[in-house]
Amino acid sequence: MNCIIIDDESMARAIIEQMCFNNKNVNLIESFSNAMEAIKYLNQNEIDLIFLDIHMPGFTGFDLLQTIKNPPKVILSTSDSSMAIEAFEYSCIVDYLLKPVTQQRFDKAVQKAVSFTKKEKQTTPTQVKDEGESITELYVNIDRRLVKINFETINIVEARGDYILIRTEDKNYTVHSTLKKIFDKLPNDLFLKVHRSYIINTKKIIDIEDNSVLIDSNVVPVSRSNRPELMRRLNLL
Amino acid sequence: MEKPNLLYIKELSGGDSIFENKMLEIVKQELPEEIKNYKNFLKKENFVNAADLVHKIKHKISVLGLKDGYQVAIDYEEELRQKKMNLQSKFEEILSAMIIFIKNA
Numbered sequence: 001m002n003c004i005i006i007d008d009e010s011m012a013r014a015i016i017e018q019m020c021f022n023n024k025n026v027n028l029i030e031s032f033s034n035a036m037e038a039i040k041y042l043n044q045n046e047i048d049l050i051f052l053d054i055h056m057p058g059f060t061g062f063d064l065l066q067t068i069k070n071p072p073k074v075i076l077s078t079s080d081s082s083m084a085i086e087a088f089e090y091s092c093i094v095d096y097l098l099k100p101v102t103q104q105r106f107d108k109a110v111q112k113a114v115s116f117t118k119k120e121k122q123t124t125p126t127q128v129k130d131e132g133e134s135i136t137e138l139y140v141n142i143d144r145r146l147v148k149i150n151f152e153t154i155n156i157v158e159a160r161g162d163y164i165l166i167r168t169e170d171k172n173y174t175v176h177s178t179l180k181k182i183f184d185k186l187p188n189d190l191f192l193k194v195h196r197s198y199i200i201n202t203k204k205i206i207d208i209e210d211n212s213v214l215i216d217s218n219v220v221p222v223s224r225s226n227r228p229e230l231m232r233r234l235n236l237l
Numbered sequence: 238m239e240k241p242n243l244l245y246i247k248e249l250s251g252g253d254s255i256f257e258n259k260m261l262e263i264v265k266q267e268l269p270e271e272i273k274n275y276k277n278f279l280k281k282e283n284f285v286n287a288a289d290l291v292h293k294i295k296h297k298i299s300v301l302g303l304k305d306g307y308q309v310a311i312d313y314e315e316e317l318r319q320k321k322m323n324l325q326s327k328f329e330e331i332l333s334a335m336i337i338f339i340k341n342a
Contacts, residue, residue, distance in 0.1 A: 009296060011263045018249055018256050055292060079296060079311070100299040100307075103249060 001113060002046075002180065002193075005031040006038045006064065007053035007077065012099065016051050016077065019106040021225055025114050028225050029196045035059040039067055044162070046180040047072050049113050051097075054078040065090055073113045077101060138185055140166065140175045149173065151190060155204045155215050157182055159197040167218065194222040194230055202233055238330070241301040241338035264297055265339050271297075272332055279322075288317035291328070298331060301338065306331040 003026045007013045013031045020028040029047065032038040035056055042050075052074050054061040061078075065071055076087055077097040087093045094116050095109035139146040149168060158165040159179040166173040166182070175182075183191065183199055193199050194213065198220050206214040211227070213220050222230060243257070250256040275290035295310035309331060313324040 009293060010267070011260065011300060012296060014256070014259055014263060015249065015300070018253070022249075022251065057289070079292065079299075099296050100245060 001025060001048035001073075001110075001117065002027050002029050003049040003051060004029055004038065004041065004047050005051045006035060006056075006061070007031075007051070008033055008056045009053070012053060012077065015101065016106075019101065019103055020051075022103055023107055023110055024229070025110050027193065035061070035064040039064060042068050042071075046178050048117065049073045049075065049110075051075050051077055055080060062086060062090075065092065073116060075109045075113060138182075140173055140177075142173060142175065147173065151187060152201075152203070154186075154191075154201050156201070156218055156220060157186075157191075157199040167216070169216075192226070192230060192233065194220060194226045196223065202230075208234075238334070239303055239305050241303055241335050243342070244302045245300055260300065261339065261342055264301070264335075265342075268294070268297055268332075268335060268339065272336070279325075284317045284320045288314050291317060294332070298335070301335055303331060303335075306334075 003020065005013050005016045005020075005028065007016065010033070013033070017028060017031060020026045026049065029045075030041060032041065036059060038050075049072055052061040052064065054076055055078055061076060065074065071090075071092040074090070074093045075095045075097060076093055077099060079099045081098055087096050094113045097105060097109055136152070137148050137150045139148055141147075149166060153168040153170070154166060155169065156167040157179065158167070160174070162176060163174050164177050164179055164182055166175060179193070179197065179199060183193055186199065190201055190203060191199050192202050200213060200215055200220055204215045206216075208214075208222075208230070211222050211224070213222055213230070243261075246257055246260045250260075271290055271294050275287055275294065278284075278287035278290060291310055291314040295307060295314065298310050299307040309324055309327050313322075313328045316322060316324055
């Protein structure tokens with residue numbers, strides 16, 4: 001699950017960041033020290049999960065939830081157990097972590113979020129991505145034409161503001177969409193999100209160096225949190 | 238009296254010394270400033286802001302493994318919001334112990 005952290009305390013952010021790093025079910029995209037910056041980000045990007053502090057100066061976590069439309073799943077983190085009752089009023093809140101948070105409790109909360117999301121996908125047919133499907137291509141809307149792109153020809157997909165750039169073996173396509181949307185349409189066994197702005201076709205990797213991969217003639221950055229999954233997929237000698 | 242320790246940080250780090258150092262650095266940088274601000278607010282009898290500072294500090298208390306100290310901070314924050322300060326000296330003893338600890342860490 002792609003997630004963000006919103007907490008005004010740098011130490012609390014560092015702790016949740018470390019816990020995300022230790023948990024293979026979450027992919028940390030960004031951390032925010034104030035709610036306003038996070039709202040701006042959430043209005044432009046799709047996220048699966050927010051780790052949200054309640055007690056923030058000026059604009060609380062609950063204020064944020066009331067501000068954003070269709071909030072993603074939320075795991076609250078706070079030192080105030082008294083806030084738990086209010087949390088039940090929000091259907092997007094899947095769990096409530098009391099500081100100091102332990103890794104075990106964090107993992108349990110993430111598992112809850114994963115289960116909630118799976119259940120929702122099962123009851124929303126349009127969002128289902130069938131694991132066993134034999135679809136080998138994707139259609140993208142370019143100048144009012146639906147252009148077919150075969151999955152295996154895609155090298156890299158890059159986020160470019162409100163657009164994505166799909167680099168294939170012979171052509172590049174700029175499409176008005178998000179990285180999250182296309183990632184949900186791509187086969188999991190072939191594609192991997194290696195950075196908040198990049199998805200790569202793992203079969204097209206030429207070499208890997210520290211925090212980057214070379215695909216065709218493009219050097220793609222690999223974020224620290226995504227590197228373990230990339231390394232796991234390699235058939236290392 | 239319980240003593241500050243790095244058990245929580247070490248458990249979370251899984252041996253990652255970069256993370257351990259980062260956590261210590263944050264405490265070293267922020268705690269003295271937060272204590273200074275807390276004392277200033279208290280001097281001006283600005284209980285709400287003093288309580289907010291105690292709220293911030295209490296997370297650091299728990300991260301340094303002070304379980305009893307954390308409960309004192311919770312109760313003291315609540316007291317300050319009601320403009321009471323019975324737990325002031327107990328809370329400030331904890332702060333002193335933390336300052337000594339981070340100086341030597």
